[in-house]
Amino acid sequence: MRITKKLQIVALSLTIASVCSAQSDAPYTEGPVWNVTMVKAKPGMGDEYLKGLAKTFKGTLEEAKKQNLILDYKILLGNAATPQDFDILLMVESKNMAALDNGREKFDPITRKIVGTTDQQQAMAVKRLDIREIMGVKIMREITLK
Numbered sequence: 001m002r003i004t005k006k007l008q009i010v011a012l013s014l015t016i017a018s019v020c021s022a023q024s025d026a027p028y029t030e031g032p033v034w035n036v037t038m039v040k041a042k043p044g045m046g047d048e049y050l051k052g053l054a055k056t057f058k059g060t061l062e063e064a065k066k067q068n069l070i071l072d073y074k075i076l077l078g079n080a081a082t083p084q085d086f087d088i089l090l091m092v093e094s095k096n097m098a099a100l101d102n103g104r105e106k107f108d109p110i111t112r113k114i115v116g117t118t119d120q121q122q123a124m125a126v127k128r129l130d131i132r133e134i135m136g137v138k139i140m141r142e143i144t145l146k
Contacts (some may be wrong), residue, residue: 031142032071033094038086038135045131046087050077052128053090059114060107061092069106070094086135093142100139 041049053075061073076089094100115121 026146028143028145031144033097033100034140034142035092035094035100036138036140037090038137039088039090040080040086040133040135041088042131042133046077049088049128049131050075052124052131056115056124057090060110063110063114064107067106067110069099069110084135088132097139 071093074091
């Protein structure tokens, strides 16, 4: 019986070691996580949309940085490659996937402080429908090649 237990422990140790070594064979190391939103501004409305972001998106994320809820954020602006393509990328950097847990609990107080009540937030969201379209949202992990 003792030999069987020892064999099981050895087998488990070898299995764990093989899994760990398999993970370390990846050609990259994992970094922070980015929440990426692809936005298409409606014709002639790009500046209007960016003005709104300067008040709400920037304000909210600056406060989130102060509270160490996010690492950083970026906005990329460029030309759409096709009529169906996005022209603005909104990117928010988090330390890891776990940092995204309980997002509403963390960000709702900040949003209320910067944007206002739930009704005010909804009114702003409806207004933005007239000036932009969300083409997609992705969560992507930054990697560094070995």
